[in-house]
Every structure is written in structure tokens, then in C-alpha cells.
Amino acid sequence: MAGAIWAVTQTEKGEPKGVSFETIAAGQKLAAALGRPLEAIVVGAGVGGAAEKVAARKVDRVRVIDDAKLDPYTPDPYAAALRAAALAEKPDYLLFPHTYQVRDWVPRLAAALDAGFVSDVVEVRVDGGDPVFVRQPYQGKLNADCVFAGAGPRVVSFQAGAFLADDAAKGDSPAEIAGQAVDLSGVEIRTQVLDTFQEVENKVDLSRADVIVAVGRGIGKQENLGLVEELAAALGGQLAASRPVCDNEWLPMDRQIGSSGQTVAPRLYLAVGISGAIQHLVGMKNSGTIVAINKDANAPIFSVADYGIVGDLFEIVPALTAKVKEARGA
Amino acid sequence: MKIVVCIKQVPERDARLRIAPDGKSVETAGVATEINESDQYALEAALRLAEGTGGEVVALLLGPDAAEEAIRRALAMGAARAIHLNDAAFQGGDASSTAKALAAAAKQETPDLVLTGLQSDDAGWSQTGVLVAERLGWPSATLIMEIESPADGRIKVKRELESGWFQWITLPLPAVLTIQSGIYPVRYATLKGIMGAKKKEMKKLAPSDLGLDAADVGAAGRRVELERLYVPEKTAAAEILQGDAATAAAALVERLQKEAKVL
Numbered sequence: 001m002a003g004a005i006w007a008v009t010q011t012e013k014g015e016p017k018g019v020s021f022e023t024i025a026a027g028q029k030l031a032a033a034l035g036r037p038l039e040a041i042v043v044g045a046g047v048g049g050a051a052e053k054v055a056a057r058k059v060d061r062v063r064v065i066d067d068a069k070l071d072p073y074t075p076d077p078y079a080a081a082l083r084a085a086a087l088a089e090k091p092d093y094l095l096f097p098h099t100y101q102v103r104d105w106v107p108r109l110a111a112a113l114d115a116g117f118v119s120d121v122v123e124v125r126v127d128g129g130d131p132v133f134v135r136q137p138y139q140g141k142l143n144a145d146c147v148f149a150g151a152g153p154r155v156v157s158f159q160a161g162a163f164l165a166d167d168a169a170k171g172d173s174p175a176e177i178a179g180q181a182v183d184l185s186g187v188e189i190r191t192q193v194l195d196t197f198q199e200v201e202n203k204v205d206l207s208r209a210d211v212i213v214a215v216g217r218g219i220g221k222q223e224n225l226g227l228v229e230e231l232a233a234a235l236g237g238q239l240a241a242s243r244p245v246c247d248n249e250w251l252p253m254d255r256q257i258g259s260s261g262q263t264v265a266p267r268l269y270l271a272v273g274i275s276g277a278i279q280h281l282v283g284m285k286n287s288g289t290i291v292a293i294n295k296d297a298n299a300p301i302f303s304v305a306d307y308g309i310v311g312d313l314f315e316i317v318p319a320l321t322a323k324v325k326e327a328r329g330a
Numbered sequence: 331m332k333i334v335v336c337i338k339q340v341p342e343r344d345a346r347l348r349i350a351p352d353g354k355s356v357e358t359a360g361v362a363t364e365i366n367e368s369d370q371y372a373l374e375a376a377l378r379l380a381e382g383t384g385g386e387v388v389a390l391l392l393g394p395d396a397a398e399e400a401i402r403r404a405l406a407m408g409a410a411r412a413i414h415l416n417d418a419a420f421q422g423g424d425a426s427s428t429a430k431a432l433a434a435a436a437k438q439e440t441p442d443l444v445l446t447g448l449q450s451d452d453a454g455w456s457q458t459g460v461l462v463a464e465r466l467g468w469p470s471a472t473l474i475m476e477i478e479s480p481a482d483g484r485i486k487v488k489r490e491l492e493s494g495w496f497q498w499i500t501l502p503l504p505a506v507l508t509i510q511s512g513i514y515p516v517r518y519a520t521l522k523g524i525m526g527a528k529k530k531e532m533k534k535l536a537p538s539d540l541g542l543d544a545a546d547v548g549a550a551g552r553r554v555e556l557e558r559l560y561v562p563e564k565t566a567a568a569e570i571l572q573g574d575a576a577t578a579a580a581a582l583v584e585r586l587q588k589e590a591k592v593l
Binding site for chain 1: 502512
């Protein structure tokens with residue numbers, strides 16, 4: 001529908017990915033503020049089931065682009081499909097989750113539509129005029145208010161966790177599901193997928209952990225990990241890490257929290273020697289209670305923490321382990 | 331093979347940033363800079379590929395006079411020559427107008443590959459490499475963790491997906507790849523490299539040299555306007571527990587038991 005807001009969902013194995021509902025939540029907010037219809041777009045091959053799940057949310061319509069060429073994911077047919085659909089229906093806004101897959105193909109779509117693209121947005125403000133999209137450049141150290149310039153469709157991607165999937169309101173009745181025909185017969189798929197695999201066997205599912213103690217660059221070297229392991233054990237929690245620790249192979253990749261690792265929301269999250277780069281924060285900022293231990297009082301981790309201790313982790317962690325053991329009567 | 335590497339000069343990771351009087355940019359005077367981290371990895375990947383195939387690496391940078399420092403560093407690391415898109419019209423661009431200029435410059439070189447970092451440490455759009463690919467009409471792949479030598483006009487690369495998943499794919503050349511930090515250890519510039527860099531070609535180009543109108547690039551070509559740059563308000567500032575290690579630890583355990591009720 002001309003002038004509509006499109007929330008473009010991402011599916012995986014025929015299911016909508018959780019972040020897709022965050023995009024719908026963002027779309028609901030923008031649609032209400034601008035008085036525009038909200039349409040959810042489901043793209044893939046064999047995604048009828050995903051479309052039904054999406055249709056349970058409060059959207060005006062679900063459009064399904066279903067084509068065998070869209071599985072497995074490759075950028076060429078995805079960009080071609082959305083370009084054709086957008087040229088046919090003329091939405092004003094195309095909203096996406098800022099996933100690795102979106103980064104792989106949506107800039108291509110934006111360039112093909114000659115559209116502006118505000119990526120990795122954390123907040124939307126509509127103060128009566130044009131919507132303002134807030135980003136966090138300089139690795140989250142600064143905020144930037146962005147607006148679109150010029151005509152044409154507007155493309156936006158939202159940082160994981162900027163909106164909550166649970167805030168995507170359900171509709172009173174399922175939304176209409178409509179097939180969106182696009183002709184991909186002439187689209188050449190230049191990328192050939194050989195193999196998709198997980199590097200780590202026996203993957204630890206940290207998303208089920210009640211308590212997580214995560215360790216970062218501040219631990220200095222692998223031999224020092226024992227300190228943090230003892231704290232995790234005293235709390236009955238799981239040990240996790242930020243990316244540099246896993247890049248250095250001090251802990252296996254399946255312990256990594258953040259945009260390239262796991263997303264968690266335990267009851268209690270302790271960040272030890274983690275400065276809190278945005279790539280880490282997106283993986284843990286929805287945790288119940290967050291504790292940060294860091295030597296730098298200005299570290300961004302303190303802005304998401306409930307409690308902080310500024311100082312030398314090599315003194316604080318053993319003291320904390322002792323107090324925890326005492327408190328738990330161990 | 332011939333490889334163009336797009337590099338960007340950014341403030342050093344730990345630099346203290348101050349907002350400029352225009353409220354839309356950061357002060358650059360007195361701020362130490364470096365080549366954007368993932369661009370350093372892109373340069374390293376390009377140098378390795380070129381060494382393996384007997385090719386040439388061309389560094390491409392859009393930026394002001396001061397960005398020559400980053401170009402010199404790239405030349406010292408081993409790039410054969412450099413192109414500097416340096417003109418007032420190029421300044422103040424967004425991802426879209428910057429990519430337009432980079433694509434036009436890359437096209438003139440007719441390379442087999444264009445490499446970029448996956449995103450910049452300052453603006454952080456994570457769009458530019460893919461935008462360049464679309465402008466060139468070439469295939470692209472992002473978040474590359476490994477590159478094999480090309481064979482039969484195709485290149486095989488390993489992509490990082492989310493949650494510990496990876497993927498091997500191939501794509502036809504010419505192509506654009508955006509490189510993930512950590513792909514290979516980045517080499518240091520040797521003294522010989524630093525001395526040699528002074529003699530290497532550094533070509534300065536303006537929009538007209540690329541067949542572009544000044545209105546298409548830089549600030550004039552923006553599709554996204556930056557209204558205001560500011561230090562974020564701390565909304566949920568942590569309660570900082572004071573005292574020596576034992577005192578702070580005891581205070582924390584008490585809060586976790588009585589306030590947060592998570593122990």
C-alpha cells in the first residue's frame with residue numbers, strides 16, 4: 001500500500017527469527033505516531049507457517065514473498081524480490097532488524113531503490129515533524145540524531161534489543177495474509193553456498209542459564225580465568241566471555257556473548273573486566289540484574305549495570321567469591 | 331590479481347572525543363587517528379592474496395589532507411600505490427554518497443576484487459562495502475573470515491553468520507568482500523616499508539576526475555542528514571559500591587540478596 005510502513009521479518013528454517021518481532025514492535029510505534037498502515041513482510045521459501053505466526057501480531061496485513069530462489073539465503077534474489085515488491089507497492093518505510101544477514105543484502109536493496117538507509121538504530125522519536133532516528137556512532141560513545149533527506153523510500157534497521165519482541169502487540173484477530181507475487185525468473189544467483197556449519201560441537205546453551213559470569217579482555221591472560229571460574233561456581237552460574245577472550249582462544253566460541261555470539265537474559269549477569277562495547281551489550285543488556293566490575297569508571301558497561309565496583313578485578317573477584325560463599329552458607 | 335582496498339581514517343579507539351561547535355561532528359584537532367580496525371584486516375587480507383597470486387594492492391581512501399597519514403601507513407604496510415579522494419566536495423558524506431565516490435574510483439582501476447572492512451569504528455553504518463558492490467553491479471559477501479586463492483574466475487570465502495555459525499560460499503570475480511576483524515594477524519610496517527612508502531604513487535582525485543557531479547557526492551549527495559551529535563545521557567547509571575575490595579564485595583552481596591533478591 002502506498003505510504004505504508006513495512007516491517008520486513010527474517011525467517012530461519014521456516015520460523016520467524018525473534019528479532020523480527022522487535023522490528024514489528026518498532027513498526028507499530030512508528031505507524032501509530034505517523035498514522036500509517038503497518039504491513040509485515042515475510043520473505044523466503046516455504047514460509048507460510050512463519051506468516052501465520054507474524055499475522056497474530058497487530059499489523060494491517062502480512063505480505064508473503066515465497067519463492068524457491070530465496071532458499072538458501074543469498075543476497076541477489078533477496079534484494080531483487082524486495083526491490084520488485086517495493087516498486088509495485090510503494091511503501092514509504094522499510095524496517096529491518098540489524099542482523100548480519102540484513103547487513104549482507106539490505107544496503108544493496110537501498111542502493112537499487114536509491115533510498116537512504118539509516119542502519120543500527122536504537123530509538124525513534126516523532127516530535128510532530130519528520131521522525132528522528134537515533135544511532136550510536138563512535139562505538140556507542142556518542143548519540144546521533146538522523147533524519148532522511150530527499151524523496152524516495154526510507155530504509156531503517158534496528159539494533160537488536162532496541163525494541164522488545166514482547167512489546168509487539170497481538171491483534172484482536174489474525175491479520176490478512178496476502179501473497180506478494182514477484183518474478184525472480186530473470187534473477188541470476190551469483191553466490192553459491194557450499195556449506196553452512198557450526199564450528200563448535202557440544203554447544204553450550206547459555207540462554208537457559210539463570211546466572212552468568214562473563215569475563216573480558218581485562219582478565220589479561222588465560223591463566224587468570226580460574227579466578228572467575230571460582231566466582232561462577234560459587235554463584236552456581238555459567239562462565240561466559242566477550243569476543244576478545246574467544247578470539248584469543250582462552251575460552252571456546254560457544255561461551256561468547258554478543259552480536260557474534262549468544263544473546264542472553266539471565267536473572268543475574270556479572271561482567272568482569274568487560275568494557276561494554278556495543279557488540280557485547282546487545283547480547284546481554286536485557287538481563288535482570290547486571291553487575292559490572294571494571295577498572296575504568298567511564299566504561300560503557302556501567303551505563304547498563306545496576307551495581308558496579310570500580311577497581312582491580314584481581315582483588316575484587318576473590319573477595320566477592322568469599323562473600324558469596326559465606327552468604328550461601330557454603 | 332589486482333585488489334583495491336578501501337580504507338578509512340578514524341579516531342584512535344581510546345581517543346577522548348569532543349563535539350565540535352557545529353554540534354554535528356567531533357573535533358579533529360589534537361585527536362590521534364588510525365586506519366579503521368577492520369580496514370587494517372582488509373588490507374592484510376589483500377596483501378596476502380596479492381603475494382600469493384603475484385598481484386597488486388591499491389589503497390583507496392576518501393578524506394581530507396590529514397588522512398594522508400593513513401595512506402602512508404597503508405603504503406608502508408605494502409600497498410603498491412594509493413588513490414586519495416580529496417576534495418571539499420567529497421567531505422561530509424553519508425554511506426550512500428561516500429560509496430558512490432569509492433565505486434567510481436574503484437571502477438577506473440578495473441580490479442578483480444575490492445575489499446573493505448565490515449564497518450567503520452566512527453560512523454559504523456556497516457553499509458559502504460555492499461553499497462559499492464551494488465553501484466559497480468558486482469556480487470558481494472560480508473563478514474569474511476577466510477579467503478582462498480581464486481580458481482576458474484571464482485573466489486571461495488568463509489562468512490561469519492550469527493550465533494557461532496559459518497558458511498563457505500563462492501562468488502564470481504570481480505567481487506566486493508567486507509572483512510571481519512581478526513581474519514589474519516595484521517603486519518607491522520617495517521622501517522624499509524616506511525622509507526619505501528615515500529616514493530610510492532599517491533594520486534589525488536576530485537569528483538570531475540571520476541566523471542561525477544559535485545552535487546552527487548559528499549554532503550550534497552547525502553540521503554541521510556545528521557541533525558545532532560551528542561554525548562548520551564546516562565539513564566540507568568549503576569550504583570557504584572565504594573570501599574576496599576572486601577567492603578565493596580560485602581556491599582554488593584547484600585544488595586544482591588536484599589534489593590535485587592537474586593542470591
